[in-house]
Amino acid sequence: MKALVVVSHPSPDSFNHALADAVRRTWTSFGCDVTFHDLYLEQFQPLLTAEEARGVPSFDPLVQAHIAQLRESDLLAVVHPNCWGAPPAMMKGWIDRVFAPEAAYTFAKGADQGDESIGLLKMRAALVLNTGNTVLEREQNHFGDPLDRIWRRCILDFCGVQEVSRALFGVVATSSPDQRAAWLQQAEAMASDVHRVAAQTERPSPA
Template sequence: MHIFSIVAHPRSNSFCHAISATARASLLTAGHTIEHHDLYAERFDPCLSEDEAYTVGDTLEQALARAVDPVLRAHREGVAKAGGLLVVHPNWWGKPPAILAGWMDRVLVPGVAYRLETADGMPEGLLAMRTALVINTSDTEPERERRDLGDPLELIWGRCVLPYCGVESFKRVIFRPVVGSSRDTRESWLRDVDGHCASRFGSAGD
């Protein structure tokens, strides 16, 4: 499988980066190919410009033509051809970092990720990718997340974004609490990443 990979954390030595590196190494060992993007390292601009603003009737060719920024065009092309998605990011205020939210605005657009032909707001997913793994770091305890907050990241990825882009199978993994965690705990979490990648993407021969 060809997998599009994103990590969104401003510090290159973050645990998110360690998770992403571990996941990508596991996927490569399993025989997959990967297109990887570190949004902060690339200085990805999260702001959708007037010139590249989309319309609901765009085709893929039109969506690519609107991407006057070559970095944006590469992301749209990469997402359009990938068979799987790997995303690693922290939970900040119950949402992805702004740079990743802006990535959604600029990349997951009509013609690339979905088509909207009726007025009922129900899009047709266009992505070739059928499976996604989203890994989050967090400092919120699970019970408080469910009781007080309603797990907004699960809603964002699992109900508001991926299903409408054509992704049929989604898994979200959370490592927490990261603050105060021991080295042994983090190493254990990194070992778990291999299993999550295998269960979500399998091996290239599967």
Template sequence: MHVLVVVSSPAETSLVIALAQTAVDTALSHSATVTLLDLYRERFDPVLPDEEIRRRFSLEDDVQRSVRELVRADLVVFVHPEWWGQPPALLKGWIDRVFRHGIAFTFSGDEFTKKQLVPLLTEKSAAVFVTSDMDGATPIEMIWKDSILGYCGVSDIRFHRFCGVRRSSHSERSKWLVTVETTIQDIIARRDR
């Protein structure tokens, strides 16, 4: 089993980084191979240029590597803070450049007719771990489950939103780390059957 962990946090030491490292460590302890993409440390360029849209693929090494890792992965894990009810712009840009036509989805149908969506990530599982200072409902879960992962055919989606981060206790944060660990363990166990 191969696990791709995509983390988007500007801080080098943060709860987001600790959650991502827990996902990596848990997967490794269950004999999975793991690729960690830390978008800030790798200085990923989130801007999707017009020529890349028209060409339908990127010539940039980091985008090509991300596409290879997405295609290779059995489990894709996203870890990020919630900003304004959404993933950070850097992560959104990564999705724009990597979850592309021909990679994550395509369309079928005769020319000049209505096309049917064909999701291409149907064999993958996903886990999303979001930290937030907001307590109320936001669109973040719907964005991941319906607009991104579900659209591309991922049906085994685990979503966890950890709220009240700034005022959280050490005990609460420890429980969140355990949630990441048990979620990754459960997905790996189910896929290994």
């Protein structure tokens, strides 16, 4: 089973990286072929080109490689902080360039005319882990947890991925070492559950 883990945080010592490593270790322990991307370490170029904005396939070799890995993966994990209720700029640029038209999704009429998308991704399950500094009850009840809607509905479901597991860990800024250790254990357990779901889910036939 192929898996893709992507983390976006400028500090290599961040808790985001610890979460991503926990997922990578868990899936590797199950025998998955795991590809790991640290977007800042790789200096991924997040700026969408004018051609890409018009639907032209990217000529960037790194973007092409990421697209190929996304399309080949049975499992996906993305890890990033909550930035104003959205992914940070680096991760948003990765989404813009890698979840590309005719790679991650298409339309029945061949163009985006506001109709329902056709998801092209064949992965069996996805895991989204976010960190934040807002009390969870306030994030959900006051802000409506926009990251959950963005990833679950606006991106993954749009591209054909229906089995999505997600967690928001916080408040990170004031968390204790014991709390972070408990969160890492939760991330490992979620990664195990997502792997189990993927193992029980038949990979969709190519579109």
